[in-house]
Amino acid sequence: MKFFNFHLMPYRHADLDAIDRNGSAWVTYSNRDYDPAKGAELYHEYLDQMELADRLGFDGVCLNEHHQTAYGMMPTPGPLAGALTRSVKRAKIAILGRALPLVNNPLVIAEEYAMLDNLSRGRFIAGFVRGIGAEYHAMGINPGLSQERFAEAHDLIIRAWTEPGPFQYVGKHYHFNYVNPWPRPYQAPHPPVWIPSQGSSSTIKWAAQMRYTYAQTLSPIAVVARMFQMYRDEAEKLGYEASPDQLAWSNTIYVAETDEKAMREARPHLEALTNRFLKMPTEMLLPPGYSNIESVKRIRAAKITGKPQTLDDLVRNGVVIVGSPNTVREKLAEYQDLAGFNTSLTKTQFGTLPDDMTRANMTAIAEEILPHFRGRLPQGKRQAAAE
Amino acid sequence: MTEPVTTRISVRGCSIALMRGGAGRPLLFLHGGGGAGWPPFMTDLAARHDVLAPEHPGFGASDTPDWLDNIADLARFYLDLIDQLDLHHVDLVGHSLGGWIAAELAARNTRRLGSLTLIGSAGIHVPGVPQVDTFLVNDEQLIRSMFDSPKLIETMLAQAKRPELEDVILKNRTTTAKLVWQPRGYDPHLAKWLHRIDVPTHLIWGANDRIYPKEYASAFQRLIPGSSVTLIPDSGHVPQVEQRAAFVAALEGFLAAKRAAA
Numbered sequence: 001m002k003f004f005n006f007h008l009m010p011y012r013h014a015d016l017d018a019i020d021r022n023g024s025a026w027v028t029y030s031n032r033d034y035d036p037a038k039g040a041e042l043y044h045e046y047l048d049q050m051e052l053a054d055r056l057g058f059d060g061v062c063l064n065e066h067h068q069t070a071y072g073m074m075p076t077p078g079p080l081a082g083a084l085t086r087s088v089k090r091a092k093i094a095i096l097g098r099a100l101p102l103v104n105n106p107l108v109i110a111e112e113y114a115m116l117d118n119l120s121r122g123r124f125i126a127g128f129v130r131g132i133g134a135e136y137h138a139m140g141i142n143p144g145l146s147q148e149r150f151a152e153a154h155d156l157i158i159r160a161w162t163e164p165g166p167f168q169y170v171g172k173h174y175h176f177n178y179v180n181p182w183p184r185p186y187q188a189p190h191p192p193v194w195i196p197s198q199g200s201s202s203t204i205k206w207a208a209q210m211r212y213t214y215a216q217t218l219s220p221i222a223v224v225a226r227m228f229q230m231y232r233d234e235a236e237k238l239g240y241e242a243s244p245d246q247l248a249w250s251n252t253i254y255v256a257e258t259d260e261k262a263m264r265e266a267r268p269h270l271e272a273l274t275n276r277f278l279k280m281p282t283e284m285l286l287p288p289g290y291s292n293i294e295s296v297k298r299i300r301a302a303k304i305t306g307k308p309q310t311l312d313d314l315v316r317n318g319v320v321i322v323g324s325p326n327t328v329r330e331k332l333a334e335y336q337d338l339a340g341f342n343t344s345l346t347k348t349q350f351g352t353l354p355d356d357m358t359r360a361n362m363t364a365i366a367e368e369i370l371p372h373f374r375g376r377l378p379q380g381k382r383q384a385a386a387e
Numbered sequence: 388m389t390e391p392v393t394t395r396i397s398v399r400g401c402s403i404a405l406m407r408g409g410a411g412r413p414l415l416f417l418h419g420g421g422g423a424g425w426p427p428f429m430t431d432l433a434a435r436h437d438v439l440a441p442e443h444p445g446f447g448a449s450d451t452p453d454w455l456d457n458i459a460d461l462a463r464f465y466l467d468l469i470d471q472l473d474l475h476h477v478d479l480v481g482h483s484l485g486g487w488i489a490a491e492l493a494a495r496n497t498r499r500l501g502s503l504t505l506i507g508s509a510g511i512h513v514p515g516v517p518q519v520d521t522f523l524v525n526d527e528q529l530i531r532s533m534f535d536s537p538k539l540i541e542t543m544l545a546q547a548k549r550p551e552l553e554d555v556i557l558k559n560r561t562t563t564a565k566l567v568w569q570p571r572g573y574d575p576h577l578a579k580w581l582h583r584i585d586v587p588t589h590l591i592w593g594a595n596d597r598i599y600p601k602e603y604a605s606a607f608q609r610l611i612p613g614s615s616v617t618l619i620p621d622s623g624h625v626p627q628v629e630q631r632a633a634f635v636a637a638l639e640g641f642l643a644a645k646r647a648a649a
Contacts, residue, residue: 027523028523136568137522137523140568140569140570140571141569142564142565142568142569143564143568144561144562144564144565144568145565281523281525282525283522283523283524283525284523287522287564287568288522288557288560288561288563288564288565289561289564289565289568293554293557293558293561296557297553297554297557
């Protein structure tokens, strides 16, 4: 299994009570509460952690994109990835991902990603997402056009990377007389494309069709297993067998000497992530048109948004793994065999977790977990397990 | 006959539901983002008019055509519909999103119109006027921001709990968002051409409208030559429902004065 250190770069000094009073850390939580001096420190603290991940032997580091939120300070991840191409010497650098429909000119993403691929001499992984619902409030992009803008932007970027320019591009949303980006990507034909998603069936089907690596975010392991099985089934329908390398699970791991100590230490920080930084009202998460009506009805019926979750819930449902080295090894192996993935996208810092605890966690994962999973592939029959 | 008959009409391949009732000159009512219906004020109007209340493409029982991207598409669709039904001297009335369609239609072509009435209408932007973001409130907050009277709000909240309408509500909201999300509720180019509207125009506004506050009525009045404003007291965004009698009196008074002048 491969391990990527996935950072959300939260503004961990946020006033959690102010977030509660506002009802969310997103869109309407005033940036008066952002202190630039503290923010600047955090950027460097987090970049230092990414460099540590490289030295500790993580296979990659991951950034992502979110707007107008204390949940993550990466509205544009490019500058951070650019910095890391020089200081992360060995590991892959992934942006998972940039939200294609939010830009009015997707060529800027083709250019930015191609630059990062060159700067990293081919260590770059290109993630494409639609962005979550809140982003459509924050960025003034019509959620009803999200799916078609994503499809068109993806098509344009891949063509910009693979067809010699200049050529003309005429779509519904994007129109260019000259598509001819300099530089071209370093990797041929282009950087690996990874698709993170909460588990939309149309996204899974499309990722399987394109043979892109599919990354399941923030879900109980039983859901992860079901989604990965869907991917394998779609691949089979298309006439190929999906490799475990095409499946990545986005999780959180916290390791301490004992289960009790790990739970005690992780609890306030993980609960802050889940119940404060991540919380938003349904109308912010699901603007009309962002998802099809059937999905919206399912989500409304399940009333999944806004319900507070304890660390015990998160551990029991296999959303996160927290415990002694032995517990974490056992669970991770169990989950790998159940769901059949070969990449763990692991948040080692989460919510309000301070620097010293993050670095201790990263070191423990590197020393106690990573070596046991080097070259380990999913074992057993997953079809049965996922049912 | 003042109760409506619901039929379907197909305009260039797009089939929509059309409620029609009453007799007299045609009065075409274009509904807002909440969707179509035949509330009591329409029965009042049908006593003197041939009231046509279509359900917009993309809403309720009507088709969602591939060509539907913006309000101007709907304005041109209704120009086609008016041609197809061969209507003349149409008294065009639009509420909120429907008012935006009506204004867009009239700025393009008034050949078959007799008058224009906008109620709590979208379509333009007035700087510095606080508005409720209807996409960032929940169902209850939305109703509370639409109406003025606490009693009516309670009635509306009780009526809103109708799961059998969920599909229609979600469809209407999805289409509304697609049409008005960005820029939020207006087209920066519409205000440039409202001067072209050359039929008598009346702006009927709830005095306490929080969605498109009364400053919007004043702004439309400045932009549409010769237009007049009636503010309905004790009313929010939907005066035709909240102050039915005052609304009907205002509309009929305007239409009668227009006829007298003609």
